[in-house]
Amino acid sequence: MRAGTAGKGAGRRAPLTRHQLLLLGASFLITVGSFAVLPYMSVLLHGRWGLGLGTVGAVLAAASLIQFGGGVFGAALARRIGLRATMLTALTVRTAGFACFAPGGGGPVLAVVALLLVSAGAALYLPANKAYLVAGRPEEERPRLLALSGSAFTTGVALGPVAAAPFVLSEPTALFGAVALLFAAVCGAHALLPPVQDGDRTSRTGRTGRTDRGTGVRGRPPREPFAPAERAPFAYALLSVYVFMYFQHYLALYAIPRMSAASYGFLLMAYALLLAVLQPLLARWTAELPYGRALRLGFGAMALGTAGLATGGPVGIAAGAALMCWAEAVLFLRNELEALAGSAAPAATVFGRQRLAAGFGAAAAALFGGPLYGAAERAGDTGLFWLAVAAQSLLLPVAGWAVGRARRDQAAARTTAPAAVPAPGSGPASASPSGSGSGSGS
Template identity: 60%
Template sequence: MSPERVPEERRFTAPQGFLLAGSFLITLGSFAVLPYMSVLLHQRLGLGIGMVGFVLAVASLIQFAGGVVAGPVAARIGLRRSMSLALALRTAGFAAFVPGLSSPVPAIGALMLVSAGAALYLPANKAYLVDGSPEAGRPRLLSASSSAFNAGMALGPPAAAPLVMGSPGVLFACVAGLFALVGVGHAFLPREKARSQAVACGAPSGSPARSGLSPFLVTVVSVYAFMFFQHYLALYAVPRTSAGYYGVVLMGYAALLVVAQPLLAEWIAALSYPAALRWGFGAMAAGMAAIAGGGHVGIAVGGALLCLGEIVLFLKNDLEALARSACPPATVFGRQRLAAGIGAFASGVVGGQLYAAAESAGSARAFWAAVCVQCLLLPVLLLSRRTARGRSEPRAETVPDLRG
């Protein structure tokens, strides 16, 4: 092999490159409008805050828990058609917002269409991305996918800010057009190498022995811990710094995620699962402690540490879930979405009560200290549960030959 030649496994195929570019555009369009949805429903359509919260909770439940439908749909119609169907639903949903901006009922229906499309798309997208790729290539592909999604998440809200309140109809029409164009591109993707089949799921045959940790459970717990940061940093940071500084922290967070995850992917893949838990939750605990310290520096450093924790845990959970299951990848990723939804829901419920209690006690910093303690305890509990399971299961041991 000549030194100039790039190894084949280091390249992206044309379909993979298109999917990564499409992932960026899809998330750019989605996050141009979805972060402002509570404002539109409340201020423009007149829904009460309580009703807005209920609507957004239902939409989130559809978006996350609906991922379990992606596997059966892909098994029946294939990954490419699943993605096309999902994009058609999202295109119709964003287009329906244009006439729906004068009445809450069609607007809510449009939001549910968008959420249903999101539930179908991401598991099929990730499954198509890794289709036919060796296990060693999965960290690179999944980390690149995450970077593309996060780049869109970072740029979507500022790109839409000039239009979201003044001309929302124009914004939704542009987003619907963007999704329609990306959907047309998906129709030209080649058929996946291995059509998803409905199979009995279990451990893949011939797979190496792995720790007894459940990727589903670890994903629930990982998202539960992380979403305290996602849900409640604004309430804490804006009064202590400024809205502008908070926005800079979020953009820096997204930029770090986009750059660092591909660079760390192979290292994360090489970590044992227990080591990844210690690194990931340890970084989250340190980040929560830094935020509790308050001030501009503490919040920025805390965000960077939380970013490291997210990179390690979220990528490792997906890799372990794929490696441990004989199910089609779309089914695996759908279950991971369900786990993320459960974790996010639990974090919202617990976090609201915890933050209210901390504020009533006169110290919002106590909230972050309490979350830091949880991040320290959670890997200990997960690993002790794994040890207890290992002791309760019969071990295959070598029996000495006593016949001679």
């Protein structure tokens, strides 16, 4: 399967509009501001506000689930009030969250509330942001636009922690205040965007998406059905994020004892910058890659990458991180393109469902990762942890394919089951039980 005709018209790329440039610039600034604070939250919650490590873990897990899984609520809000209004609402919530961090004596309760507000704002913002970016643009332009969006976010991830490092522990109040002002300015810039319709697109099945302000019962927007063609991208997005979040959560714990903290920081920055370059460079190739092959290459790269981490040496860790970066650049974008191509729902709804899948995957990795890493520690070789992750990267997609194949076969059997024919002279009550499925395809 292909996401669309990404290769057509490749030589006549339409220039980015000033509104798209504003969104991409805002995406960079938003991520710089967010990652000036969020990577240090465990230190701040524990060291500054005195929360126990168990409580810190529970708070961060809840924040992650809200940030990822809340995307479906962001999509629902976009259907009700529109894309621009949803982004403005999200940025207002995030500004309020960072402003709550600023008071020096606010205490741990206010800090937790602030973190949850920041996470909720992120959940509301991203589906509307991506939907606005691709609204009204031809299908062949989606890969480049989504890749540029990913690069803008990723570059912010690379620079935010470095920019904040001198201030986050010594002057946290000033840092939180500066980030709140940054978000307020970005929110004001979003007010300059014109309203657009989310739904000016046709999927490869020929179905046209609805606008972002559709009406339903008593003025409520209609619920968009979860198309069968979206189920595979949803499932594989869940599995890919599940495997990837092992890398995200546990690399520091594993790598820092094997290299200096400065070297690890450099590795993270190199990873983010490499991802920012790879995403747009590989966008057209990724879009033209058949979906099944993209899954095999992506999950295979993650399996090789985590196996490389298991060697424990700096070269193996660096090579493993590079393979994970390549897999992230290809697999995550290809899942989004496949979901968009197979659905007639508004783009914000599709992106929200992909975020929900990511939330489930991240939560599952957090739930199982700690005990698995602990078991490897008790066995005396934490490299076994990464080998277990590599095995999951190979086996889980195969299991997902087998389940999907079984369901498709069952659906095909129900659809093609012949109607029961009564025996000569018999009444309707003598029909064969096999006729109970007749008409299922109508």
